[in-house]
Amino acid sequence: MKHLLSTKDLSRDQAIHILDVTEDMAATQQREVKKLPTLRGKTVVNLFFEDSTRTRISFEAAAKRLSADVISFAAKGSSVSKGESLQDTAQTLEAIGADVIVVRHPVSGAPELLARSGWIDASVLNAGDGTHEHPTQALLDAFTLRRRIHGDASRGKGLDGVRVLVVGDILHSRVARSNVWLLSTLGAEVTLVGPPTLMPFGIDAWPVDTSFDLDDALASKPDAVMMLRVQSERMNAAYFPSAREYSTLWGLSAARFGALPETTVVMHPGPMNRGFEIASVAADSPQSTVLEQVSAGVSTRMAALYLTATGADL
Numbered sequence: 001m002k003h004l005l006s007t008k009d010l011s012r013d014q015a016i017h018i019l020d021v022t023e024d025m026a027a028t029q030q031r032e033v034k035k036l037p038t039l040r041g042k043t044v045v046n047l048f049f050e051d052s053t054r055t056r057i058s059f060e061a062a063a064k065r066l067s068a069d070v071i072s073f074a075a076k077g078s079s080v081s082k083g084e085s086l087q088d089t090a091q092t093l094e095a096i097g098a099d100v101i102v103v104r105h106p107v108s109g110a111p112e113l114l115a116r117s118g119w120i121d122a123s124v125l126n127a128g129d130g131t132h133e134h135p136t137q138a139l140l141d142a143f144t145l146r147r148r149i150h151g152d153a154s155r156g157k158g159l160d161g162v163r164v165l166v167v168g169d170i171l172h173s174r175v176a177r178s179n180v181w182l183l184s185t186l187g188a189e190v191t192l193v194g195p196p197t198l199m200p201f202g203i204d205a206w207p208v209d210t211s212f213d214l215d216d217a218l219a220s221k222p223d224a225v226m227m228l229r230v231q232s233e234r235m236n237a238a239y240f241p242s243a244r245e246y247s248t249l250w251g252l253s254a255a256r257f258g259a260l261p262e263t264t265v266v267m268h269p270g271p272m273n274r275g276f277e278i279a280s281v282a283a284d285s286p287q288s289t290v291l292e293q294v295s296a297g298v299s300t301r302m303a304a305l306y307l308t309a310t311g312a313d314l
């Protein structure tokens, strides 16, 4: 695999293979010495044009655990603020010796452009582009859910028949898009739930059901509920009357959480707005995988870096 740009173009076998390599990586992270020599001599550059905590730090941890040299680049404080183009920035990084460029960018399609333009030979990993895709997030979510459902017998398995609600600001969420493609490829049944104003155009063509009523959707006793952050930074208009109304209608409140079966897995990619889209009692419960998702993020990114940097067959 040369690049990892989206989950939409992964086949079921490819997706399961990445999850299985993630299992291998996760096993190494149980050892006392967590570092592997796999990418010794390779250079990974984290090129982040948007804010990030989890994704940037876990890519950095993943690259270091594989013994790569890591350079972290934040667009703020760089020559990007002097007007340097993506092409010049990427070519500069490659001239410095980058073998893999991990890119987060506010423009949908920027990583694809970098990968397909011919400007550089390095592998490109999409760490979130605009509202388009966030493939490693969906892979770490699928890994976490597969582990919760199949435990130690996860290897080789998909998520057949697993019913997942994805709730909230679907319109602005690259996490939702990458999850829709990956979860459905793995055989899960996905229902998107949110206010009509936060549902994307063209959703009829997606392999999902939709619902505008959270209580109704929760009454179906889903296997997992994935809450999304309301992405105010991407909103240039009012999509709902007030924060209070959003929270009342679309939040996973303590009461809604309390009515769920104890087996329903509660997920959130972070960063969470506690008390807004998710109550603390839900986020901090044993049903919640919030921190498992973060840990899985390191193993998932180790797998993605390994598979791309070595050009391994998928």
Ligand code: NCD
Binding pocket: 054, 055, 128, 134, 137, 174, 175, 228, 229, 230, 231, 269, 270, 271
């Ligand atoms: C998400 C993102 O940046 O797309 N966060 C993440 O990577 N864990 C979701 C969000 O910002 O709400």
